[in-house]
Amino acid sequence: MAAGELVCLIGANGAGKSSTLRAISGLLPLSHGRIVFDGREIQNEVPATILRAGIAHCPEGRRVFPHLTVAENLAMGAYVRTDRGAIAADLSEVGRHFPILVERRRQMAGTLSGGEQQMLAIARALMARPRLILFDEPSLGLAPTLVEMTFAIIADIRRRGTTVLMVEQNANAALRMADRAYVMETGRIVLEGRARDLLEDDHVRRAYLGG
Secondary structure, eight states, X not given: XXXXXXXXXXXXXXXXXXXXXXXXXTSSOOSSOOOEETTEEOTTSOHHHHHHHTXXXXXXXXXXXXXXXXXXXXXXXTTTOOOHHHHHHHHHHHHHHOHXXXXXXXXXXXXXXXXXXXXHHHHHHHTTOOSEEEEESTTTTOOHXXXXXXXXXXXXXXXXXXXXXXXXXXXXXXXXXXXXXXXXXXXXXXXXXXXXXXXXXXXXHHHHSOO
16 A cells, blocks of 8 residues: 555455455454555554554444543544643544534443544544555444444545555445455455446446445
8 A cells, every 4th residue: 555545444344354354453363464554564563553653443343441531532533642732632633523522522432323433533543644645444333424423434544644544344435435446356466456346347246336
């Protein structure tokens, strides 16, 4: 990936897409191969070190801390940082982009709606000030209006300069917003190219776009 790109990874359930993201963020060990970020091999690093290097992970199912408040969840997003003044500024910025989280800041995260939890998961990842953010199925389980809002938020994150790698079940929407895409089947990349070209690829259309 190039800095500033939005790249999507599509494929059927069980193809290995989520495992790829978990390996990048240090949650799964590699059996072989390398993971290189900004010229540095990171496949043997622990997740906290990878986060400090600039890679944040917004996992499938949101995975907020349900028994912590919204404010505490956001603080957890910045736990590897020591720049208190900048953390406070980022909290203010998050509040401007996600005003509902300011309203709910004292509420337990587990009591939020699905859409609110997704916003919290994204905001928590942004509190790490990542250069690369990994999104795993960000639209999963959301109502159509919330799906549109979530994709708009991700597009805005990219416009502000953060590189995005996204796994997404809604292949049509993912390809329409991405620069490039990879198609994974049973753990292997079988197609790659510009997202607009893959939208027109016969195999992609039949297998992932419904026609």
